[in-house]
Amino acid sequence: MRMSVFPTEEFQMRMTRTKKKMAAMGIDILIVTDPANMNYLTGYDAWSFYVHQLVIVMLDEDQPYWVGRAMDANAARHTSWLDEDHIYPYADHYVQSALRHPMDFVSDLLKDKKKDKKIIAVELDAYYFTAKCYIKLVQSLPNATIRDGTNLVNWIRIVKSDREIGYIRKAAKISEKAMQVAFDTLNEGVRECDVVAGISYAQISGTEEYGGDYPSIVPLLPTGKKTSACHLTWTDETFKQGEPVIIELAGCYKRYHSPLARTAVVGMPSEEMQNLGEVVVEGVNAALDVVKPGVTCEEVEMVWRKTIEKHGIKKESRIGYSMGLNYPPDWGEHTASFRSGDQTILEPNMTFHMIPTMDLGHVGMEISESFRVTENGCEVFADFPRDLYVKPNIRLA
Amino acid sequence: MRMSVFPTEEFQMRMTRTKKKMAAMGIDILIVTDPANMNYLTGYDAWSFYVHQLVIVMLDEDQPYWVGRAMDANAARHTSWLDEDHIYPYADHYVQSALRHPMDFVSDLLKDKKKDKKIIAVELDAYYFTAKCYIKLVQSLPNATIRDGTNLVNWIRIVKSDREIGYIRKAAKISEKAMQVAFDTLNEGVRECDVVAGISYAQISGTEEYGGDYPSIVPLLPTGKKTSACHLTWTDETFKQGEPVIIELAGCYKRYHSPLARTAVVGMPSEEMQNLGEVVVEGVNAALDVVKPGVTCEEVEMVWRKTIEKHGIKKESRIGYSMGLNYPPDWGEHTASFRSGDQTILEPNMTFHMIPTMDLGHVGMEISESFRVTENGCEVFADFPRDLYVKPNIRLA
Structure with a gap:
């Protein structure tokens, strides 16, 4: 009944790389709470990250340990490559309780395994590793040395295997379909929520050959002046003539993302928007042209x-980031960013979302591409016109 | 351009209650990172919780402070009731950087306001308040006393206003529509992803009168033996005759949820499933019958x-929890749970999701209801048959 997304050898290779990095950093035990890192090392895939759960990598063991709520142990059995000896469920009375904390269970496990005097790294700044997790661990393992392992696994994830790239390509096909649905359905008088409903249908239904997974971020769809607030979602207001709309979405396949953003205008765009669109496209083209290993x-x-x-246009914020496998609330990998000061050297099969979010205060724009670094340049994943989209207004026709 | 979900008076009342509780606990400053608590106190609503952001409540100020990424300040202006003096954006170089942390910005703000020697509470076990946030704060505010404010605001949220109840009722209408779509579309040979796509369409499109918001949890749809792993999502496999499927979803309106779970079988259910369905419904009916203030x-x-x-059936895990306003990854409020040892006394306008998740090892079942406590009983939000659903198999007809 295993639902194997990758062969066991791929997980073993990931473990080898993780342990190699741990050894180089002098870490005996790595506690992983980022759901994407948990998935990367074990295959575990369920919507259970709303309770405390984690994976423990020990330098002297081939398999990591999964620790989670008893109710989710069967999900670990169905989706991970771990054997029964490496699945450690905690009882339900640890869940969201003022009396007990799951990290007590973890400390007991480490003591049982005689690992409580080791050098233990935790992901200090990862989603779902709360301050309380840290405090509990420090209190109950007084003989351990606690170190910061934030992004240790993320930096391994940054270079994808060919199989991972294959999944992102499949996700890109879904992103094309979803963006086309948005363009086809948005129109004056149409409710924003109805356009997003169509996007979501396309994201999940996927293609005839394969279905889609849930993206780590819902479709973002700010309209009009709200395009200057790029992380707004949608309302049940209707589209107005001449107003811009940003559509940021991703296709997702087996937790691998291919994000895509476009900006559209129903009816005639302002001259300002037209000009901005041309500049952004010129900028993205130029930036993509320079991508290759070594840069x-x-x-x-x-x-x-x-x-x-x-x-004459300036922009302060970063214009992109490494992306791939992920869970809510982000499809970004929290490693490399396209910004001043980031000296990460591009390598083949690194994958990025280049998204220069423009904000003129009263209006904004996004035109983005997801791509991988190839041997001598880049492969843009989605095949979709890189332009400000002008929607012919049928009411004016 | 404000998109006001509640009148300012309602936010002020929430602030008054929060500050009263802070005063009673001897807290001067409360730092709120749970996105639902941020929304509750300010109205702030955007998909920006993937970067560090927070709200600061000071005992001696009427309005809280919003702190977030510069890119999201316009979202605060559009969605919150705060004036410009209470919106504090940090520069983009704080975002996912190994060099700088947004909590440094927060410490500087508190020093500027002469609040760095106060008693400051943080939500130690809230989503998105990472260990790193805590460590940074402790290091940079050596003269402050840091206390635990986990769930302080959540316990205020547990009793809803009539306006909030109105939103949950609207969410319930959406949950009925979405569940009906699931029942209408699932059938032997149909892909799971296509059923979920329809569910998601219904959740977001909402009704003719109002649109839907994104639920904090995607539809969960484990099938067959995987029904014993209740937090699995979906695949692109097709439904098989005689196999059960759990459908757990929520309608969502302006971030307020009304969750609903049902179990269906395509074709004939096993005798075991039929019996289990009857027992679960009897148990839910009996438990709902006893709900009233004072219990x-x-x-x-x-x-x-x-x-x-x-x-002859036993179950270890809790059978429900308080719910309402929320963001991914959970619609639960992390306060009261229906379980042994929880002595929370029911009050009018508390709202719960009663969901006894059954797991027989080889198969599982969920039949749930969301409800509010009334003056003398309970109001079940969704009007949907409370049964194991048997889908007539058209191929057999």
């Missing part, structure tokens, strides 16, 4: 920056 | 327990 992330951003500054 | 949560669970034990 640094900040060099890519610099090319973008110089291109738009020729047109 | 404790553990008394409700005890009625359930005694009812199913008459049929």
